[in-house]
Amino acid sequence: MAQISLTFPDGNSREYPAGITAGEVAADISKSLAKKAISATVNGAHFDLQWPITGDSAIAIHTLQDEVQANELVRHDLAHIMARAVQELWPDVKVTIGPVIKDGWYYDFDRQEPFTPEDLGAIEKKMKEIINLRDPVKTEVWDRDVAVKYYEERGEPYKVELIDSIPGDEPLRMYWHGDWQDLCRGPHLQHTGQVPADAFKLMNVAGAYWRGDSSRPMLQRIYGTAFTSKEKLKAHLTMLEEAAKRDHRKLGREMNLFHMQEEAPGQVFWHPNGWTIYTELQDYMRRKQRRGGYVEVNTPQVVNRKLWEASGHWGNYQENMFIVEVDEDHAREKTINALKPMNCPCHVQVFNQGLKSYRDLPLRMAEFGSCNRYEPSGALHGIMRVRGFTQDDAHIFCTEDQIEAETKIFIDFLADIYADLGFTGWTIKLSTRPEKRIGSEESWDRVEAALGNACKAAGYDYEIQEGEGAFYGPKLEFTLTDAIGREWQCGTLQVDPNLPERLDANYIGQDGDKHRPIMLHRAVLGSFERFIGILIENSEGKLPLWLAPRQVVVASIVSDADAYCLEVVEALKAKGIRAEADLRNEKINYKVREHSVGKVPYILACGMKEVEERTVSTRRLGEKQTKTQTMDEIVAELASVTTPPDKR
């Protein structure tokens, strides 16, 4: 038999007969490795230990210590083990697919009755039994016809459909965990006992459409989370609890920022505290935009359907619009309007007033545009996904030649704002031409290149999302990473030659002829509502000083200090600081606790000592240490730390 040479990660290589499996190689190295080995990477691809190696290769044998591979295998085997457990408990349940996802896996089942939380407990118990069986994992390559026939006989239509969708040249692999069998690409562990039995947990059940298609049957999806050790599972569960503490819906209530109620689903009732954040952020954005060369406009909320027909929204977006019918007296027919879901058509109307010259371009037209969209009920989520919201929207009217420069200017503008708001980690994605599109290939070539070049010129890399652009033009998406690693797509820049065409926008060029401008739709925050939700979750409610709704509370320790507390509050207010007094008949411990829970960044306590010395006892949120400062000192300090970043 031919010999092959296998090179190990340490650079050493050994000769083996061709067709040897990674498991046999592990056994050749040591008995303990043979036992601990879970899989192997051969020439960069991840295989299980049963896979024969046919040529010279670089090989690395993995154990549970190799986090990346171990997580994948453990989660993948757990998906199979769970499916087996479910079928052992309820033999009539049909299996579908069960992939590995971030932090775990899921498996979709077709079953008449819903799974209950008690069922999850039973499944988990059964899974542990299966793990303890230490059933060897076996694999075979099957002929398509055999596999189809097998699944047809077993009444597993979903598997048959899956086989049909696997390309004909791809071998069909079958895997066994004991007697239980599943169609699977692999790789898998040596035996079920290699799964750490105390490092997984079934999380929840939810509906999911077969193949992600809302016109197809809804299946029941069970989610699980798994790691390579009990400690890592525990750390993950703790992290989930931490994330729950940041929930903006919970903090919004606790900090008295806003509420929502049945009569206005998906719309926000902003309370004084929340509205303070909103207006501070908006004032900041307005200052930035003015300095960034934008003109600000404001356009109507309720607009006749004629405009939406002309813009194309009536045809493409109608089910997402609030339609308003007005039955005017003596009118022959009802007037039909729609609440604007976007600002762009209205901005073109402003652009179209008066004849524009090439000298007017680029024209950066901004609006804090209040929009209403009839979002599907299931999509609503706190203030993050709402039906009424305000965008930090702008449209840049320009020539095609100006796209690159305008894009670069925008990226710099956005980077500056994200930095001011405390987000340093963010990425750019460039979405390119989709299959269904308008416009010439040459124009797509030029515009996509312009966006890419602008990113590079601004000093940023970007990831390409092939085919994800709008039908009329490519776009950039700006995604920021929050304090606990979650990603939020906020900023966007979209190239649009279509709407100016539909709404007949034009300008007089240097040549004296009429020309069509291009529109760049762009936003930095996205919507104020969603962005404030992100700010709350990112900061766990401890907002930057300049955005904190209540910046200082001056709390009296004894009632004889009340008058002095009011004097301190007045001195702070005179500097524009949001200060209030807490003169309630409560102990200082109580007041400190309450305002700490309420995320007030500064608590100034005053007793008779402070009254006599004209000082305050300063305590910053989260610090146990207090410090005594004179009134002048604290007023100056707060005036400085509450200054918005663009005014520093």
Place this chain on the structure above:
RNA sequence: GCUGCUGUAGCUCAGUGGUAGAGCACUCCCUUGGUAAGGGAGAGGUCGACAGUUCAAUCCUGUCCAGCAGCACCA
């Protein structure tokens, strides 16, 4: 929109086929206390809405509304 779950006091949640309870918050009283909950008393609810079953429904059934998780959606 789809599947499942949930809806009881301002908040967090118990509970029962015979019209309801706790803790915190709130109001009042006592207490003037030095940096994360001092003590006492009181007030507060058409039990999400509408139908049905029943002598009787907050509880059982149905429809609707809203929320939660996931899916789908986010021209």
